[in-house]
Amino acid sequence: MYLPRWLRKSLVVLITTLTFGLVTPPASLLVDEAKADDSSFDAAVVSQRNTKAEYVRVLTREEFVQQTMEKAVVQSYEKFGGKILPVIEDEFNEVILPRIEEVLVSLAEQYPEEKLVHLAITEKPSGGIGEKIFHIYDKTSGKDIVRFHVRRDHPPQDGYWFNFHYHTYHDSFQTHYELGRIYWAKNTPPKWMS
Structure with a gap:
């Protein structure tokens, strides 16, 4: 034509x-x-x-950590919900968040700055009794890089604890790398996001 x-x-x-x-x-x-x-x-x-x-913007390592930490706090608070958050918020901010930041700094150092723009944080934590707080994944491949979780532990005669930990893709997410524990109480905690 x-x-x-x-x-x-x-x-x-x-x-x-x-x-x-x-x-x-x-x-x-x-x-x-x-x-x-x-x-x-x-x-x-x-x-x-x-x-x-x-137009492809390069994130500095500091920007990546700062932006990811802001989203991590939002995802964590959403996971805790209105019943758990008021009880553990202070200890979470003082103990767990700085350790999450250390992991993110270490992750940022493993990547060239031009590739950090491809890393993202998941949008939705799991509710009920699921462990997922948030995952860091590669947007280009869709694969998880680091998974941040919290598990309910109930040692005999010791009440309930929240065990914060993370997993990495290096060992197919098998090893638990502990971030810290926060005591809840003797009674069963409410479900996540309640």
């Missing part, structure tokens, strides 16, 4: 502009344009693609 040159150019510019360069115009529009040998148009397309690459 033959399109006038001005219409081909207009369509290419329109598609590129409306999609912010994320979608490449159909090859048929570009092939015909290449045959016309208009180097100024080719330079504009290359310039548009180079501009797109500049």
Whole structure:
């Protein structure tokens, strides 16, 4: 199908502009344009693609840790719910959160800064009696990197404890790396997110 040159150019510019360069115009529009040998148009397309690459933001390690910690606090408080949070909030903030931050700092040091932008925190903790607080995962592969959990322990004659720990992909999430424990009481704690 033959399109006038001005219409081909207009369509290419329109598609590129409306999609912010994320979608490449159909090859048929570009092939015909290449045959016309208009180097100024080719330079504009290359310039548009180079501009797109500049929008990828690199996170510093400090920014990654700060942003992830903010989200970790939100996810943790959501998990604890209105019944558990008031009882353990102070001890959680003083003991557990600094240890979570240490793990995140260590994780950030393992990755080049340009790859930190691909790490994300899960959105929803598990309720009921599930252990999941949040996971850190790679958005490009969808695979978990670190899993932060809390388990209810009930040693005989000792009441209930919340055991905060994490797992890593290095050993297929088998080893429990302890972050700390917080005592609840002798009575059974309510379900998470209640």
